[in-house]
Amino acid sequence: MTKTAAIIGGGVIGGGWAARFLLNGWNVRVFDPDPEAQRKIGEVLDNARAAMPGLYDMALPGEGELSFHESMTEAVQGADWIQESVPERLDLKREVYRQLQSACSEDAVIGSSTSGFKPSELQGGATRAGHIIVCHPFNPVYLLPLIEVVGTEANTPGFLDHAEGLLREVGLHPLRVRKEIDAHIADRFLEAVWREALWLVRDGIATTEEIDDAIRMGFGLRWAQMGLFETYRIAGGEAGMRHFIAQFGPCLEWPWTKLMDVPDLTDELVETIAGQSDAQSGQHSIRELERIRDANLVGMMRSLKARDWGAGALMNAHDKLLNATRRVPETLDDIADLARPVLTLDRAVPLDWTDYNGHMNEARYLQAFGDASDRLMMIVGCTTDYIASGGSYFTAETHIRHLDEVRAGARIRVETQVLLGAGKKLHLFHRMYEGDRELATGEHLLIHVSLETRRASDPAPQVAEPLARLAAAHATLERPKGAGAAVGPR
Numbered sequence: 119m120t121k122t123a124a125i126i127g128g129g130v131i132g133g134g135w136a137a138r139f140l141l142n143g144w145n146v147r148v149f150d151p152d153p154e155a156q157r158k159i160g161e162v163l164d165n166a167r168a169a170m171p172g173l174y175d176m177a178l179p180g181e182g183e184l185s186f187h188e189s190m191t192e193a194v195q196g197a198d199w200i201q202e203s204v205p206e207r208l209d210l211k212r213e214v215y216r217q218l219q220s221a222c223s224e225d226a227v228i229g230s231s232t233s234g235f236k237p238s239e240l241q242g243g244a245t246r247a248g249h250i251i252v253c254h255p256f257n258p259v260y261l262l263p264l265i266e267v268v269g270t271e272a273n274t275p276g277f278l279d280h281a282e283g284l285l286r287e288v289g290l291h292p293l294r295v296r297k298e299i300d301a302h303i304a305d306r307f308l309e310a311v312w313r314e315a316l317w318l319v320r321d322g323i324a325t326t327e328e329i330d331d332a333i334r335m336g337f338g339l340r341w342a343q344m345g346l347f348e349t350y351r352i353a354g355g356e357a358g359m360r361h362f363i364a365q366f367g368p369c370l371e372w373p374w375t376k377l378m379d380v381p382d383l384t385d386e387l388v389e390t391i392a393g394q395s396d397a398q399s400g401q402h403s404i405r406e407l408e409r410i411r412d413a414n415l416v417g418m419m420r421s422l423k424a425r426d427w428g429a430g431a432l433m434n435a436h437d438k439l440l441n442a443t444r445r446v447p448e449t450l451d452d453i454a455d456l457a458r459p460v461l462t463l464d465r466a467v468p469l470d471w472t473d474y475n476g477h478m479n480e481a482r483y484l485q486a487f488g489d490a491s492d493r494l495m496m497i498v499g500c501t502t503d504y505i506a507s508g509g510s511y512f513t514a515e516t517h518i519r520h521l522d523e524v525r526a527g528a529r530i531r532v533e534t535q536v537l538l539g540a541g542k543k544l545h546l547f548h549r550m551y552e553g554d555r556e557l558a559t560g561e562h563l564l565i566h567v568s569l570e571t572r573r574a575s576d577p578a579p580q581v582a583e584p585l586a587r588l589a590a591a592h593a594t595l596e597r598p599k600g601a602g603a604a605v606g607p608r
């Protein structure tokens with residue numbers, strides 16, 4: 119049966135919770151006295167619909183039903199989960215629990231999004247204290263999986279397990295906080311970093327942008343994939359965590375931070391930290407951890423690169439710089455000898471193009487050959503301006519032969535021979551190499567189209583003429599081995 123979530127308070131965080139439940143197939147019932155709440159939640163949902171499905175390889179379930187209610191008591195009717203996300207005021211939150219517990223089902227979970235209140239504070243005065251727990255999310259709730267789950271002795275272990283099971287069903291990662299504490303775990307870090315940043319700004323040491331760069335160009339990237347302890351284990355070199363503490367422990371007493379209340383690094387504390395670090399990560403050698411870290415970082419940075427944002431924008435600027443030294447032509451005039459296959463791609467194989475077999479994944483051959491076709495189109499005049507004017511090529515047929523494997527970091531190039539370039543047809547034969555080693559061939563038939571009618575059409579003279587020149591020069595070349603081959607044993 120479809121589960122139901124009641125969202126009490128539909129602001130920044132409540133809207134994110136609504137999206138998380140709804141896009142995972144739950145029905146969602148919202149109560150928020152703000153007359154703008156429906157519009158705001160609608161806008162959050164639009165963003166979530168655009169972003170969340172892209173996280174997964176499997177399709178999400180169909181969306182549940184979304185409804186808005188005039189009263190809290192109506193909204194919580196039949197709800198399996200009630201998520202309170204009203205402003206961070208203890209009196210308000212307690213009043214909300216008092217009202218909703220008079221109307222909700224007796225076994226409904228009541229999760230609070232509170233950033234800092236302890237569950238015992240929230241439970242004080244409640245009718246059924248054992249049904250209220252902290253479920254602290256991170257913005258945006260529909261993308262970030264962490265939920266800090268905090269209970270008290272009033273909550274039975276079975277109740278916390280049940281709540282965590284429901285959170286997992288909607289793709290969240292519940293982290294059970296062992297003992298209640300103000301601001302749970304993550305917000306204590308955020309507050310410490312935030313306070314230190316405010317000091318740096320106040321003292322004129324750094325601007326907000328410089329502080330943000332100090333995070334996003336450096337340790338922020340590391341934290342996103344390995345956290346603090348695993349990162350520092352590696353930073354200790356082969357001797358790991360113990361060496362890291364021996365080297366950097368004393369710095370904690372130096373004025374490296376405004377927050378100077380430092381715990382004594384007793385042997386017992388060092389043993390506890392090092393022992394827990396062994397239990398957490400000791401199954402991997404430092405070198406293995408380095409490789410895992412690097413693969414994670416590459417994956418993250420490549421996605422930032424695709425978004426041209428932060429460290430990714432930096433990499434794109436560097437790419438442009440590198441491109442200046444590349445040999446790939448942009449126009450026919452850049453080619454010294456037309457009667458040779460044209461260099462259409464010259465690049466490295468990034469780590470995230472490789473797969474479980476430790477070599478470039480088959481899908482990336484098509485990507486590389488697709489990029490090579492794009493470059494050949496550009497060379498003969500089918501440029502972005504030409505495409506904007508309404509003409510382009512669509513690929514109608516593709517045949518890739520995998521001849522040899524290639525690994526991450528290799529420099530690959532594609533040389534392209536035009537087998538036919540006349541009328542609507544553009545028949546290309548790409549050969550991919552690493553050095554002298556032939557890795558693959560790609561044979562592609564492209565058809566010129568009108569982007570207005572979406573039908574085949576003859577190319578305009580600014581494409582037809584250069585293409586005819588290149589095709590005539592390539593007609594003098596030997597027909598490549600494998601051209602026109604069907605799938606089967608070689």
Ligand SMILES: NC(=O)C1=CN([C@@H]2O[C@H](COP(=O)(O)OP(=O)(O)OC[C@H]3O[C@@H](n4cnc5c(N)ncnc54)[C@H](O)[C@@H]3O)[C@@H](O)[C@H]2O)C=CC1
Nearest residue numbers: 127128129130131150152203204205206231232233255257
């Ligand atoms: N904004 C953030 O980054 C995060 C906030 N939180 C926590 O989430 C909770 C909500 O914070 P935000 O969403 O940021 O605040 P917000 O101000 O964006 O939203 C609060 C919503 O509650 C509504 N509201 C006020 N009184 C209400 C009532 N009696 N019944 C129902 N709705 C009521 C308001 O109209 C508003 O739409 C807080 O406890 C906060 O600490 C948790 C994680 C991150």
Ligand SMILES: C[N+](C)(C)CC(=O)CC(=O)[O-]
Nearest residue numbers: 232233255256257305308
């Ligand atoms: C600033 N904050 C304390 C409200 C932050 C959070 O609670 C979590 C987050 O999303 O950063």
